[in-house]
Amino acid sequence: MPSNKPVLWTYVTADEHAEIQANAKRAGLSCSTYMKRVCLGLPTPSLEKQQCRIELLKINADLGRLGGLFKLCLSEKETPLQTLHPQVRRVLREIEARQLEMKTLISKI
Incomplete structure (x- = not known):
């Protein structure tokens, strides 16, 4: 079932994308959750x-x-x-x- 939540889009380079994915994996979070926490200034687990x-x-x-x-x-x-x-x-x-x-x-x- 599709979500009615608004979506944010941003453009990143391939290197930036890989770094975001690696950071999310190190934190044990999905990319979406990791980016949301970083953008809102919330702590990310390590x-x-x-x-x-x-x-x-x-x-x-x-x-x-x-x-x-x-x-x-x-x-x-x-x-x-x-x-x-x-x-x-x-x-x-x-x-x-x-x-x-x-x-x-x-x-x-």
């Missing part, structure tokens, strides 16, 4: 940002698991690594600092 956010969250989880293993190592009383405890504690503090940095970056994305 699948690349979402993928980066997911990767950062995975890295954060890995750091958390690594920190857990370090804590387990430190809690063992009869471990022969007691001479390494200060170094392990330093690495643990560094991991926690990186996790805080990552959380800040994730919230900015």
Whole structure:
């Protein structure tokens, strides 16, 4: 069933058309929806940002698991690594600092 909505037409070069299509695909939108959002000044989602956010969250989880293993190592009383405890504690503090940095970056994305 045809739509009664008004239609806007514009002329673009082949390169411009390809770029618009690529941008719409990156945003996960149809060309029509993408152009409408851009023309109205509405935000367009970025699948690349979402993928980066997911990767950062995975890295954060890995750091958390690594920190857990370090804590387990430190809690063992009869471990022969007691001479390494200060170094392990330093690495643990560094991991926690990186996790805080990552959380800040994730919230900015």
